[in-house]
Amino acid sequence: MRHVADQSDAGNKPLSEAVSFILSSLADRPRHGYALMQDIETLSGGRVRLSTGTLYGALRRLLEDAWIERFEQDDTSREKQAYRLAPAGRAQLRRELARVEQLTRAIHTRLKVHERLKIREV
Amino acid sequence: MTINQIFRILLGLYPAQHQVLFNAEMTTVFEAALAERRRQSGAAWVRFVISEFAGLIAGAISAWTARLFRTAGPVVATAGASVSPIGLPNDVVEAQQRVDALVSGMVDAIAHHQFEKARLYSGQERDARKQLREIRRRRGLGE
Numbered sequence: 001m002r003h004v005a006d007q008s009d010a011g012n013k014p015l016s017e018a019v020s021f022i023l024s025s026l027a028d029r030p031r032h033g034y035a036l037m038q039d040i041e042t043l044s045g046g047r048v049r050l051s052t053g054t055l056y057g058a059l060r061r062l063l064e065d066a067w068i069e070r071f072e073q074d075d076t077s078r079e080k081q082a083y084r085l086a087p088a089g090r091a092q093l094r095r096e097l098a099r100v101e102q103l104t105r106a107i108h109t110r111l112k113v114h115e116r117l118k119i120r121e122v
Numbered sequence: 123m124t125i126n127q128i129f130r131i132l133l134g135l136y137p138a139q140h141q142v143l144f145n146a147e148m149t150t151v152f153e154a155a156l157a158e159r160r161r162q163s164g165a166a167w168v169r170f171v172i173s174e175f176a177g178l179i180a181g182a183i184s185a186w187t188a189r190l191f192r193t194a195g196p197v198v199a200t201a202g203a204s205v206s207p208i209g210l211p212n213d214v215v216e217a218q219q220r221v222d223a224l225v226s227g228m229v230d231a232i233a234h235h236q237f238e239k240a241r242l243y244s245g246q247e248r249d250a251r252k253q254l255r256e257i258r259r260r261r262g263l264g265e
Contacts, residue, residue: 033151051177052152056144057184066255070248081147 015096018050018058023085023093026068030084033059059083067092125156125171132175135182137189138232139225142240214261217254224250 015023021040025031031039033055041049050058062068067089073082085093129152133145152174159170228243 033147034154037151037155049173051174051181052148052155053174053177053179053181055151056140056148057181060140060144060185061188 014099015092016058017048018054019062020093020096021048021050022055022058022062023067023089023096026083026085027090027093030071030073030082032073032082036083062089126153129174129178132178132182135179136185139189139229140185142228142232142237142244213257214254217250217257221247221250221254 021043022036024043025036025039033052037050037052037055059068059070063070065088066086068083069086070081070083072080126149130149133141133148136145155170155174159167224243224247228240228247231237231240231243
């Protein structure tokens with residue numbers, strides 16, 4: 001079974017897209033389930049739309065791994081339960097950012113080399 | 123049969139603990155999303171419904187798999203996995219045992235269809251888990 005965060009390899013494995021978006025969405029403030037769903041759609045430019053089953057499957061695993069916390073919010077909305085990013089989740093998100101940045105740099109570097117070689121050939 | 127009724131039936135595929143913790147919330151989220159999609163085109167609405175139902179079935183399979191393959195216990199598995207009986211302070215062990223006991227109580231209540239009692243356990247379990255986290259943090263054991 002795939003854990004969101006296996007204690008032994010946390011920080012090494014890339015996060016799934018759904019988990020990355022959930023953690024990113026909670027990075028600035030807590031959100032209810034539906035607000036999370038909407039925010040993820042906005043964050044991904046409409047590309048990612050999590051189904052309720054996918055969203056809550058991921059939320060359950062993130063709660064189990066203590067990357068996020070669930071709490072009751074006193075407001076007037078229909079949804080009382082909200083989610084916030086826990087310190088462990090924030091640390092994981094930073095690690096993911098570093099990983100993606102490194103990957104992006106590597107891709108940029110190799111693409112530039114390829115373009116330079118192409119120019120020389122011309 | 124309405125779409126909402128089918129959704130509720132599919133929610134019944136999830137393990138009991140998941141149902142107690144998330145069913146009400148998932149239903150609210152689904153109804154809100156459904157209402158929004160109804161304003162869109164018919165095709166978008168059909169795609170939405172298919173994706174929701176497929177997501178629920180996949181989610182239920184994943185939840186059962188997680189439940190069956192976790193040895194330390196159901197919902198509290200992560201905390202359980204990090205709690206080793208060797209060298210842990212007593213207050214951490216006690217707090218973990220309290221969480222485990224409440225989860226067992228909740229499962230038992232669900233098995234006997236005592237949903238009010240299960241909800242009560244669920245609330246207490248949340249508080250107990252919060253306390254456990256706090257104790258672990260104080261002890262420098264991380265989350």
